[in-house]
Amino acid sequence: MxxxxxxxxxxxxxxxxxxxxxxxxxxxxxxxxxxxxxxxxxxxxxxxxxxxxxxxxxxxxxxxxxxxxxxxxxxxxxxxxxxxxxxxxxxxxxxxxxxxxxxxxxxxxxxxxxxxxxxxxxxxxxxxxxxxxxxxxxxxxxxxxxxxxxxxxxxxxxxxxxxxxxxxxxxxxxxxxxxxxxxxxxxxxxxxxxxxxxxxxxxxxxLPLDKYDIANARKAQEITGAGFKVMLKNFGSFKNECQAQGFVEGRMLMNSPYGLSYPSIVASGTNATTLHYMKNDDPIAKGEMMLMDFGIRWMTMHADITRSFPVSGKFNPMQKMLYEIVLKGQLAVEKAARAGVTIEELNDVCWAVINDGLEKKFVGAGGKYKLRYKDRPHGVSHLMGEQEHDGDPFRNYLKQPMKSGWMISNEPGLYGKFKIRLDGKNYDETIGIRIEDNLVITQKGCMNLSSIIPKSVREIEKLMKG
The missing domain is CATH 3.40.350.10 (Creatinase/prolidase N-terminal domain)
Known part of the structure; x- marks a missing residue:
């Protein structure tokens, strides 16, 4: 034929x-x-x-x-x-x-x-x-x-x-x-x-996306999410960062002719505390956390996703505690995001929740930590659209009320050295955790286009079981 x-x-x-x-x-x-x-x-x-x-x-x-x-x-x-x-x-x-x-x-x-x-x-x-x-x-x-x-x-x-x-x-x-x-x-x-x-x-x-843009962005999310799920199921066979990178990028590129949204960040262990880690060439070890920042284009729209997960397939108690502090901050941002709110206001929501969680939950349980930054490591959101980072490059838009149709990232993170004793066992790790979704702003809230991409502790551990 x-x-x-x-x-x-x-x-x-x-x-x-x-x-x-x-x-x-x-x-x-x-x-x-x-x-x-x-x-x-x-x-x-x-x-x-x-x-x-x-x-x-x-x-x-x-x-x-x-x-x-x-x-x-x-x-x-x-x-x-x-x-x-x-x-x-x-x-x-x-x-x-x-x-x-x-x-x-x-x-x-x-x-x-x-x-x-x-x-x-x-x-x-x-x-x-x-x-x-x-x-x-x-x-x-x-x-x-x-x-x-x-x-x-x-x-x-x-x-x-x-x-x-x-x-x-x-x-x-x-x-x-x-x-x-x-x-x-x-x-x-x-x-x-x-x-x-x-x-x-x-x-x-x-900047306000139309129905075609939103459909294209959603398609990019679907392809990115599917690649991530298959990669998690096969993660036990990977020995180094570039194998994980090659696998997830290959799965995404099999389903889109439009290319990657940006070069992937695939950072294991201490490497995840470098925000734009790029060399992706180190071996990975079972006790470490892994941070992956990746995505595919569909037409001219992008997926910009970050997921953090344990190399072993199961979070240890400290990793889980820190991860859920970051996840709580992300969910608070998603709940607050709507037209009329500024991204600076989302920053205030995000870092207040995470810093409060560190003090009350982590320090409250006897933990000690030293962050690689003061108060907040980076902004929680940037604009997305025709460019993966869209809008004015000086980010004057951070103080402008968001409009219906804007697409933003939602990417809280936590980076530093953490130490705690839980259930009779000592944990001492340098960890970088970031969780990133993509939201489309509406008059009354937002649509989370990334909701199909696993991020809860339970979802991740279940997939990594194979």
């Missing part, structure tokens, strides 16, 4: 919307134009995964600038989108390179212009009717800008406040493009304040 190949799935993500995808992206562009009411130019990633380092192949199935992905679904480097809400000619123009048949022979189908067939292909797949050669970009922007009575131009770059001062991320392609536009504007004798940032309005539209 002959199979039908998906010609454009690598360079156009329909977001699970199928035939509705082109309209969905067009609606997003229209909403942004309505909010900004200004001439805008937004760049995609100008180079591919290995484009800046010769002979370095860093394969990533989804590598587009998230703002372009959100507005167009196009997963291809070297594209630029122009939006001009007041134009009577065309309100949106997509700029791409010329069709390169030799490159397609090497790397597969790519959008391009230069002949009628190629032009029609881009128009048909993306739904954008005005598609032009990227070499024309500067001339088109100049023409549109000089006709614009507002004499303003907007683009996207990362900007925020740190210690009350406005700062920008200056090391990425968005800022490079912003600087290029600023140079052109100076040549065109534009006003000094002509260049505007669409970041606030763009995130206001992008």
């Amino acid at each position: 002959k199979t039908i190949k998906k010609t454009h799935s690598g360079i156009f993500r329909d977001g699970g919307a199928g035939a509705y995808a082109k309209r969905r992206y067009r609606d997003r562009r229209n909403k942004l134009m309505e909010k900004e009411n200004s001439l805008m130019v937004i760049t995609g990633v100008p180079y591919g995964p290995s484009g800046k380092t010769v002979w370095a192949y860093a394969h990533s199935p989804t590598y587009q600038e998230p703002s372009i992905m959100y507005l167009t679904g196009i997963n291809q480097n070297n594209v630029v989108l122009l939006l001009d809400p007041k134009s009577k000619v065309s309100t949106e123009i997509l700029f791409v390179g010329r069709k390169d048949r030799i490159m397609e022979f090497w790397e597969g189908v790519r959008f391009g212009v230069g002949d009628k067939e190629s032009l029609k292909e881009v128009q048909s797949v993306t739904g954008i009717k005005d598609v032009r050669d990227i070499e024309e970009l500067k001339d088109v922007i100049e023409e549109r800008f000089l006709k614009n009575k507002k004499r303003s131009l907007a683009t996207f770059w990362y900007e925020g406040l740190r210690k009350g001062k406005k700062i920008s991320i200056t090391s990425d392609h968005n800022y490079d493009f912003k600087q290029k536009l600023a140079g052109w504007l100076r040549k065109w004798r534009a006003p000094k304040d002509a260049l505007k940032n669409i970041m606030p309005n763009h995130f206001e539209l992008r």
Whole structure:
């Protein structure tokens, strides 16, 4: 039986919307134009995964600038989108390179212009009717800008406040493009304040997930959870961290072509007290705890999951006590999360519960501890969406009331040296515990998309029995 190949799935993500995808992206562009009411130019990633380092192949199935992905679904480097809400000619123009048949022979189908067939292909797949050669970009922007009575131009770059001062991320392609536009504007004798940032309005539209995003995020959770369950059942056969990593990543990648959400953290014993432990090369021992931070993408949504469990398959009494203190903090955050609450308020809830639990339950039972931090080790939540860590990179959003549709992580942790005597036995361990779920905020509470992924002591021990 002959199979039908998906010609454009690598360079156009329909977001699970199928035939509705082109309209969905067009609606997003229209909403942004309505909010900004200004001439805008937004760049995609100008180079591919290995484009800046010769002979370095860093394969990533989804590598587009998230703002372009959100507005167009196009997963291809070297594209630029122009939006001009007041134009009577065309309100949106997509700029791409010329069709390169030799490159397609090497790397597969790519959008391009230069002949009628190629032009029609881009128009048909993306739904954008005005598609032009990227070499024309500067001339088109100049023409549109000089006709614009507002004499303003907007683009996207990362900007925020740190210690009350406005700062920008200056090391990425968005800022490079912003600087290029600023140079052109100076040549065109534009006003000094002509260049505007669409970041606030763009995130206001992008961060609340729609039903397709939520479905994709849920699918990512299902795949991630299934991989974790099978890994726990087989964990007794693993001798080192990389075997656990290879197994769980392999199970996830068997069920998603969109790649990992991020490189997995697989930390045994004392390694789990390093928050972004990455080397994943140490042997594992039976008495240790294991911390794994992992997840898969589905379309452009992510799962970002952390689970901590005993290598032996059974928590010892101290491990169980500490684990349940962290779990109690996580459940308190989930209960408090809803639209109108800030993430900073969730932090207050989380660390109050955990620190109180340490004092009352652990110290109250005769335990002693020394943490690797003061009061709290990290934030309990970050925004998620088109990026695994979404929203402004300075996290000014922490003090903003959360909105319905936002997706956040819920990841309390506990890291340090712990010592206690329980049931006549001494326990003395350096332990890192983190438990992470992904929540979608609603008006009255939240949906825990990760609820299908085992985390109770009973669930974990049952699975590890095999």
